[in-house]
Amino acid sequence: MLLRMIRRGEIKIENEYARAVRYEGNVEAQKLINKFFEVIDAKWRALGIIPKSGLELREEYKDLEIRTHHNVKVPELPDLEKGCLCGAILRGLALPPQCPHFGKTCTPRNPVGPCMVSYEGTCHIFYKYGALF
Numbered sequence: 001m002l003l004r005m006i007r008r009g010e011i012k013i014e015n016e017y018a019r020a021v022r023y024e025g026n027v028e029a030q031k032l033i034n035k036f037f038e039v040i041d042a043k044w045r046a047l048g049i050i051p052k053s054g055l056e057l058r059e060e061y062k063d064l065e066i067r068t069h070h071n072v073k074v075p076e077l078p079d080l081e082k083g084c085l086c087g088a089i090l091r092g093l094a095l096p097p098q099c100p101h102f103g104k105t106c107t108p109r110n111p112v113g114p115c116m117v118s119y120e121g122t123c124h125i126f127y128k129y130g131a132l133f
């Protein structure tokens, strides 16, 4: 599909999984999610609060909330290290080498920010394969 688009000079998004993925999505799953959860404004590390980006159990199902059930306290996410550009990187506004920590104080063995922690983090990938770009 990509080669066909390149040959035709087209730039678009196509669904390669039309056999299984419908435009309206999995309606049954959506019904269940809507039954048990409500949409909330959620806080995302490095990005702040994004309106309507999270789900929370509806009031009538709060007794199913595992954190309440076992009295688990979830700590607030720590602030990013000073100078960490994860927020800008996640939004496509900066590249990892622009961060003053990149490859110096922040490496996969000693990550400073969330973009370096996981294998699929942008900084982690850039650290390992950045020379290829």
Ligand code: SF4
Pocket (backbone or CB within 6 Å): 081, 083, 084, 085, 086, 089, 096, 099, 100, 101, 102, 103, 106, 111, 112, 113, 114, 115, 116, 117, 123
């Ligand atoms: S290199 Fe480290 S500190 Fe810099 S943006 Fe990436 S994760 Fe954050």
